[in-house]
Amino acid sequence: MARKETSENPGRLKQIALTYKMTKRVDPKVTLVVAGVGIVTFGVLLAIGFWIGHPIFLGILGFVLAFLAMAIIFGRRAERAAFGQMEGQPGAAAAVLENVGRGWSVTPAVAMNRNQDVIHRAVGKAGVVLVAEGNPNRLKGMLAAEKKKMARIVADVPVHDVIVGSGEGQVEIKKLRTTLLKLPRVLPGAQVTVVNDRLRALGDLMSNMPIPKGPMPKGMRMPKGR
Numbered sequence: 113m114a115r116k117e118t119s120e121n122p123g124r125l126k127q128i129a130l131t132y133k134m135t136k137r138v139d140p141k142v143t144l145v146v147a148g149v150g151i152v153t154f155g156v157l158l159a160i161g162f163w164i165g166h167p168i169f170l171g172i173l174g175f176v177l178a179f180l181a182m183a184i185i186f187g188r189r190a191e192r193a194a195f196g197q198m199e200g201q202p203g204a205a206a207a208v209l210e211n212v213g214r215g216w217s218v219t220p221a222v223a224m225n226r227n228q229d230v231i232h233r234a235v236g237k238a239g240v241v242l243v244a245e246g247n248p249n250r251l252k253g254m255l256a257a258e259k260k261k262m263a264r265i266v267a268d269v270p271v272h273d274v275i276v277g278s279g280e281g282q283v284e285i286k287k288l289r290t291t292l293l294k295l296p297r298v299l300p301g302a303q304v305t306v307v308n309d310r311l312r313a314l315g316d317l318m319s320n321m322p323i324p325k326g327p328m329p330k331g332m333r334m335p336k337g338r
Contacts, residue, residue: 135190146186154178192286205245205276206232208288215301216292217308223258225250231258235308238295239270248275248282265310270298 135142154174161170206220209232216236223231229246231254242258244251255273262271272295275282283291299307 131190132186135186139189139192142186142189145189146182149185150178150182153181204285205243205288206230208285209234209243209292212236212289212292215304217304219312223254225254229254231255233258233311234292235304235311236292237297237299237301237304238292239272239299240266240307240311241292241295242271242273243276243288244273245276248277248279251275261314262311265314266307269303269307 132142154171154177157170157174157177158167161167161174164170206218209216209218209220212218212234216234219233219235221230222233222242227247227250229250230244231251232243232245234241234243240262242255244255255275259271259273274288274291276285276288278284
């Protein structure tokens, strides 16, 4: 057990170091901001401790709260930096959907065209959410076709569509997770499972394509849009 814990700690420290380097590259002020939050939090609690006559107790409390505040601020800025790097990259929406949280079943790339405009599907208590990334003009037709295909199977289930991007009526990649979580929950858990099973019976682009395991072969063409 001791050996296992020892081997896990370097891995966690390495992951934190890599996250810090990535964040620092995108957000050069992260060190100053995080350190400033920690110093101010500790200083305020320590000052209150001297004022009320309990500097040791408030000093310890201030240290703990300062560490917690630094961790929260660093986590938020690291997340923002990660989203900044992902924005505009193919498959970024799928990566976010995979980390939406419990209660959601995600099927990436249920539809794609030769231009690599792609639609992902998420099923949860809010119903079905089609998340599209690519050219908005081409995606509108793809979304309509996907909805028409699903209507034969889940006609009584709410279907939402989201186009990821920074234009009017689109959702930025950093707000995608929040957008899904804010949707009203209208389906019980059991029905979510039924709906997801029905949709999976339709198949999806990735399962229907004879793609070999491993890296995609050079020169392989994407399937034509429907």
